[in-house]
Amino acid sequence: MSGGVGPVVVLAFAFGGLAQMIAGFHEFKCGNNFGYSAFVSYGAFWIALGIIFMLNYFNIYHSSTTDVGWFLVVWTVYTFIMWFPAMKINGAMAILFTLLFIGFVLLDLAHFGFDEMIKVAGYELMVCAATAWYMMAHIIFAEVFGRDVLPVGKPWFR
Secondary structure: OOOOOHHHHHHHHHHHHHHHHHHHHHHHHOOOHHHHHHHHHHHHHHHHHHHHHHHHHOOOOOOOHHHHHHHHHHHHHHHHHHHHHHOOOOHHHHHHHHHHHHHHHHHHHHHOOOOOHHHHHHHHHHHHHHHHHHHHHHHHHHHHHOOOOOOOOOOOOO
16 A cells, blocks of 8 residues: 555554454453444544545545545544543543544545544644553553553542
């Protein structure tokens, strides 16, 4: 795949898609509907995005920048909906969904004529990803060490 998209497609299917969907199904078994919805939905997002890239690459169906933009708008709306319950979980989750929402808005703008926003979105979403990895480390460290090692902060709303 050209333009450095190949690794993105691989990660879209393997880590973004499959791994998140598996995590979501485990969250469901634990009774965590927020985690279930978020992981399964964003897993499906990454799989769909990977398919869009592949269809474009193999000239099976070409999605225009605007087509992808509308795809992203739908995910912006979903993220906005999830942002509110995220603020009741803990500070780190609130920050994560705030950054994710901002990232989607920036991607929306980039796909509807503000091309310069794509790099801004990329850097902003890297911070978002680092926040997600921090939260993952918090959960793993808490389990291994038997106590909270990395703080996640209080919920923004009670």
